[in-house]
Amino acid sequence: MKETLNILVLFGGQSPEHEVSRKSAAFIADTLSRNPVYNLILVGINKQGEWKYYPGDTEAMRDGSWENEPGLERAFLTADASEGALYFPAGNKEAISIDCVFPVLHGSNGEDGRLQGMLEMSGIPFVGCGMLSSALAMDKSFANKIMDFHEIPHTKWCSIDMSSYHNDEDSELDRICSELDFPLFVKPANAGSSIGISKVENREELAAAIKLALKYDHTIVLENAVKGRELEVSALGSADDLILSVVGEIVPDRVFYDYSAKYENSESKLMIPAELTESELEEINRYAGKIFTALNCYGMARIDFFLSDSGQVFVNEVNTIPGFVDISMYPRLLAASGIKAEELLDRLVQLAFERYLHGKL
Ligand SMILES: Nc1ncnc2c1ncn2[C@@H]1O[C@H](COP(=O)(O)OP(=O)(O)O)[C@@H](O)[C@H]1O
Ligand SMILES: [Mg+2]
DSSP: OOSSEEEEEEEEOSSTTHHHHHHHHHHHHHHHTTSTTEEEEEEEEOTTOOEEEOOSOSHHHHHSGGGGSTTOEEOBOOSOTTTOEEBOTTSSSOOEEOSEEEEEOOSTTTTSSHHHHHHHHHTOOBSSOOHHHHHHHHBHHHHHHHHHHTTOOOOOEEEEEHHHHHHOHHHHHHHHHHHSOSSEEEEESBOOTTTTOEEESSHHHHHHHHHHHTTTOSEEEEEEOOOEEEEEEEEEEETTEEEEEEEEEEEOSSSSOOHHHHHSSOOOEEESSOOOOHHHHHHHHHHHHHHHHHTTOOEEEEEEEEEETTSOEEEEEEESSOOOSTTSHHHHHHHHTTOOHHHHHHHHHHHHHHHHHTTOO
16 A cells, blocks of 8 residues: 555535535545545535635635635546546646545435446545445435335335326326325435425325425435334445444434434434344344345445334435534444544545455446
């Protein structure tokens, strides 16, 4: 290994989760920078999708003011497999060779496999799941189909697509009402951070919720609401060498764990570890491992569950670039399992190199 490694941290992104990503990336950059082995290179992607080299401090990433710094240069990676560098198209700065990319981009255009596909073509090692697993985990409709195929329990669900819905709204609403039971959740297939998600109690509310979800994706997932507890597990490693953290519990202070409960003023509580019976824990761990493998995940993932009041365990979803600030579940659950943030980030970078060396891309 080289004495210092050039780690490119990508933050922001063209996604409704842009703000969250900036905060996660600032935490990751601060933590990585405590280790002199890492030479950090920061590139912010603004909401218009422009990539800019950001040589400043992480505080301005947190509050979004990084973009106001004068003279930020455009910077690019390329899919060309012979290069492995960050380029400055203005031509007045030399390309910086990159050893590893850490994409800290939540949601669309960052967590959904598009960027991972480009990085796989570039041949630069990168942290986290690859193209296929990122795309599958991000799309709730495909992820649910894979859970059904592998008999991983998920609450009863169905999906609709925009064109068939617009063709005949009434019969689609009839179909949903006959297949599922109220209350139910309506979600865009591809989104995140609870954006575009509603809980609905009856058919009248359903139409409005579908209209909202269709703003974010042309495929909508609908599912029976699970009455019970929300549990999360952090996974670190690869399918054949996987560490699962203790299980944490989210106790939302409102109807459900919506965007503002996640990131804004919230009294929602995180309980670490969650109080669970041996058999509940065993089931959660078994399904966490099973879904990680079924989706072909690698590196990191946070796996979210429901435990119904009647004692049934359901997988809700898998997040391949989970929230990563100091109070986020992903690093906190691993810290509670004895893996502090610095060690966690070292391991993630190491896994990126291992995948590359083992030709697993
Ligand atoms: N089937 C369900 N039953 C009960 N609560 C749900 C259900 N689906 C979603 N929720 C609530 O909505 C939140 C966001 O839904 P989720 O599927 O996790 O989407 P996101 O990808 O936006 O996090 C969950 O954390 C939970 O509070
Ligand atoms: Mg979620």
